[in-house]
Amino acid sequence: MAKVGIIGGGAAGMFAAVQAAGYGHEVHLYEQNEKLGKKLFITGKGRCNFTNACPAEEFFQNIVSNAKFMYSSGYGYTSQDIMAFFEQHRVPVKVERGNRAFPASDHSSDIIRGLERALKEAGVKIHLGTKVRHLQCAEGAVRGIVLENGTRLAMDAVMVATGGLSYPTTGSTGDGYRLAKECGHTVTELKPALVPLETGETYIPKLQGLSLRNVALRVKGKKKPVYEGFGEMMFTHFGITGPLVLSASSYIGKSGLPWPMEAEIDLKPALTETQLDERLLREFQAAQNKQFKNVVPELFPSRLVPVMIELSGIAPDRPVNGISREERRVLVEKTKHFPLTIVGTRPYREAIITQGGVSVKEVNPGTMESKKVKNLYFIGEVLDVDALTGGFNLQVAWSTAYAAACALQF
Numbered sequence: 001m002a003k004v005g006i007i008g009g010g011a012a013g014m015f016a017a018v019q020a021a022g023y024g025h026e027v028h029l030y031e032q033n034e035k036l037g038k039k040l041f042i043t044g045k046g047r048c049n050f051t052n053a054c055p056a057e058e059f060f061q062n063i064v065s066n067a068k069f070m071y072s073s074g075y076g077y078t079s080q081d082i083m084a085f086f087e088q089h090r091v092p093v094k095v096e097r098g099n100r101a102f103p104a105s106d107h108s109s110d111i112i113r114g115l116e117r118a119l120k121e122a123g124v125k126i127h128l129g130t131k132v133r134h135l136q137c138a139e140g141a142v143r144g145i146v147l148e149n150g151t152r153l154a155m156d157a158v159m160v161a162t163g164g165l166s167y168p169t170t171g172s173t174g175d176g177y178r179l180a181k182e183c184g185h186t187v188t189e190l191k192p193a194l195v196p197l198e199t200g201e202t203y204i205p206k207l208q209g210l211s212l213r214n215v216a217l218r219v220k221g222k223k224k225p226v227y228e229g230f231g232e233m234m235f236t237h238f239g240i241t242g243p244l245v246l247s248a249s250s251y252i253g254k255s256g257l258p259w260p261m262e263a264e265i266d267l268k269p270a271l272t273e274t275q276l277d278e279r280l281l282r283e284f285q286a287a288q289n290k291q292f293k294n295v296v297p298e299l300f301p302s303r304l305v306p307v308m309i310e311l312s313g314i315a316p317d318r319p320v321n322g323i324s325r326e327e328r329r330v331l332v333e334k335t336k337h338f339p340l341t342i343v344g345t346r347p348y349r350e351a352i353i354t355q356g357g358v359s360v361k362e363v364n365p366g367t368m369e370s371k372k373v374k375n376l377y378f379i380g381e382v383l384d385v386d387a388l389t390g391g392f393n394l395q396v397a398w399s400t401a402y403a404a405a406c407a408l409q410f
């Protein structure tokens with residue numbers, strides 16, 4: 001039996017503690033907040049989309065950074081396993097559209113309560129309001145931890161489950177990266193991801209609050225697009241957000257390209273440019289002498305109308321039957337390629353995940369053990385692994401935590 005210190009009482013830390021204690025180890029869980037799972041509480045808009053019940057291959061396709069690193073732990077502990085775990089711990093679960101799994105109650109607090117029950121049953125010693133300041137390493141192995149108040153505690157193994165930098169008010173203050181560096185680990189470049197994007201055009205803030213469904217977003221790259229997706233997005237006072245935009249932000253982060261980045265929205269992806277031109281022609285012919293500004297509302301949501309008029313360059317009071325083929329072409333082009341300049345991301349406090357982290361090259365993918373320091377493990381968001389929305393990031397936490405707990409050999 002080993003004495004195991006786990007730093008961070010979030011998803012990964014709590015789950016690893018349950019599993020490790022289940023193997024008979026003496027497990028101490030250190031959480032700097034006064035309660036466990038503060039970030040879990042706000043996940044999935046308070047409903048906690050705790051995994052995605054998709055086939056394993058699809059799980060890996062939804063991992064943006066270092067999917068291959070996740071193969072071993074992802075196959076070792078799957079979405080089916082974590083759903084069964086919660087059912088066993090008296091948290092009924094349900095699966096919704098897109099295979100997203102939630103507690104049947106729609107309350108993230110039930111997921112936290114289920115984990116807390118499991119921690120208690122497994123006999124984990126929980127230390128709340130306890131911040132870990134340093135790791136103690138000697139002769140290539142971890143020897144213990146040092147608390148904020150200077151107390152030194154000897155450990156046989158230590159797991160770093162401190163999360164990333166996103167939503168720092170939940171306790172994710174990036175301590176794990178510092179701890180990792182202290183022991184000689186490389187931390188890759190950190191960026192906010194799954195995060196809204198800021199845009200440069202003056203017409204975007206005017207669209208604040210407008211949601212678009214069934215549109216395509218394309219972010220241009222040097223040769224091929226950095227991101228192309230179809231779905232839902234929203235305009236805000238600073239730029240754009242919504243599912244499509246959050247996904248785009250993760251791929252923008254990976255591209256390593258400098259700001260600003262050119263992007264475009266296809267407002268009518270179901271129509272080709274020729275079909276759209278035919279549609280315009282039909283509308284204009286039917287409207288006869290009507291002014292352009294009174295016909296445009298037939299084509300776009302009302303909030304978009306003034307912007308589309310501005311972009312088309314056609315005077316709003318022009319009769320539509322006088323609009324030339326070339327003028328129609330410009331309108332078609334702006335509709336299929338609504339221009340956006342992305343100037344940056346929103347800050348970490350608005351990001352769902354941190355991209356970058358402890359380099360996976362220095363961590364054993366089967367066990368999450370450091371390749372540099374024996375008996376030291378990194379699990380969850382602190383690793384350089386991030387995924388798209390849909391429950392995949394929490395599955396990364398469960399799978400890596402499970403792998404580490406199983407690997408403890410004493």
Ligand SMILES: Cc1cc2nc3c(=O)[nH]c(=O)nc-3n(C[C@H](O)[C@H](O)[C@H](O)COP(=O)(O)OP(=O)(O)OC[C@H]3O[C@@H](n4cnc5c(N)ncnc54)[C@H](O)[C@@H]3O)c2cc1C
Pocket residue numbers: 007008009010011012013030031032033036037038039040042043044045048049050051130131132133161162163164166167170171172173174175176351352353379380381382390391392393394395397
């Ligand atoms: C708004 C929001 C919604 C999200 N929704 C979803 C969702 O629905 N589905 C999904 O899959 N993912 C979601 N995520 C992502 C998901 O929350 C994270 O991937 C996951 O919480 C990472 O788990 P973790 O245990 O690695 O880190 P965390 O959950 O961040 O836990 C880390 C813990 O470590 C503690 N800690 C840090 N440093 C120290 C220290 N020095 N000493 C002691 N304790 C320390 C922190 O206080 C914290 O409690 C969401 C994220 C956000 C911000």
